[in-house]
Amino acid sequence: MPGDDVETRIRLAMFRHLDQVSAKHPDGVPSDVINSFTFDGAPMRLVVQPGIRKPAILSAALTIRTTYTRPGFDAPYEDQFGGDGSLRYKWRGTDPAHPDNRALREAMVRRLPLAYFAPVTRGVYEAIYPVYLVEEDAGSHEFAVDLSEYSHWAGDGDEVLLERRYTRRLTKQRLHQVMFRPRVLRAYESRCALCRLAHAPLLDAAHILPDHHEHGDPVVPNGLAMCKIHHAAYDANILGVRPDRVVEIREDILAEIDGPMLKHGLQEMHGSVIFLPRSRRDHPDRDRLEQRYEQFRSAA
Known part of the structure; x- marks a missing residue:
């Protein structure tokens, strides 16, 4: 042309x-x-x-x-x-x-x-x-x-x-x-499922199970809206999400002493419950969460 x-x-x-x-x-x-x-x-x-x-x-x-x-x-x-x-x-x-x-x-x-x-x-x-x-x-x-x-x-x-x-x-x-x-x-109203950050350019769609997994389909029930910090922590197995949608932070991270990002951005997430979409069909799949949580526990 x-x-x-x-x-x-x-x-x-x-x-x-x-x-x-x-x-x-x-x-x-x-x-x-x-x-x-x-x-x-x-x-x-x-x-x-x-x-x-x-x-x-x-x-x-x-x-x-x-x-x-x-x-x-x-x-x-x-x-x-x-x-x-x-x-x-x-x-x-x-x-x-x-x-x-x-x-x-x-x-x-x-x-x-x-x-x-x-x-x-x-x-x-x-x-x-x-x-x-x-x-x-x-x-x-x-x-x-x-x-x-x-x-x-x-x-x-x-x-x-x-x-x-x-x-x-x-x-x-x-x-x-x-x-x-x-x-x-x-589905998550452009909010992080963990910290509720509502700035879409700072959010990712995190896969619960990765692409290469047999159940790692790119569908909403295999996803969680996360801010970039929490997405990176999720992928690194610093934080996990239980099948009952409760957040866990790895024990060694909970024991660390550092600045406000560690304290408020990660440690205070421990024991919190994730924010869910309004539609039940968009809720994270429990079986996928369980498989991903077992990976987090193994890494911990």
Whole structure:
């Protein structure tokens, strides 16, 4: 893409905008904040109904989004993962000549990067970018979307095709990992489960069981919202969380004498009960807590 091409300039400006708003909203970016984007002084909406955005000055789609669906309800568009791990993004309707579908096809043919807005909750999204449309299935009325971080390939040689298949297997993994943090933070109302610190940029989504564990799925019941100090202490087995959600601090740490961070940030957490999400389905899983607590006890 030429450096002075409007397609390039708008996409680069959009990515810079998304960098800024995503950093300020680690628990998901509200649609009105996403839509505060301007280009050359003019406002340009990025999140629109029904989900495919192609500004009039562009020839190809700029953004796509998946509609938020409440748990237990049917989604209006069945975006889902294919066997190769790529996201399947549905056409607008069934007419291949619909302007939105032509805009998606143009982005695919020209290998233009887009932003994908994955729903955290109603009106709140996690921006994932750049993403690429890599295939079209006219029979199923859908495009394959590669969300992997290494998807900007060129050419069609055997080596490139192998890389393409590999990176597309990372798509589902990447989406689930990317969505883990905002969903955990939002479940815990952007507060540390231990000290109640309510500054989202200072919070992490701590895995109870790690990625490599057979039950280490990136789902909210396998997560705890923690400030960065408590997350580091949890990973280092300085603190543990019992299955009954009571915090324990390792005995040698309790015996130490140091400054106020040790005293108030760690030692005073001993025996406290963690803060829980409002929804029971988001509560930390007791079996996972028990397995992780046994690891803490072994280290202690």
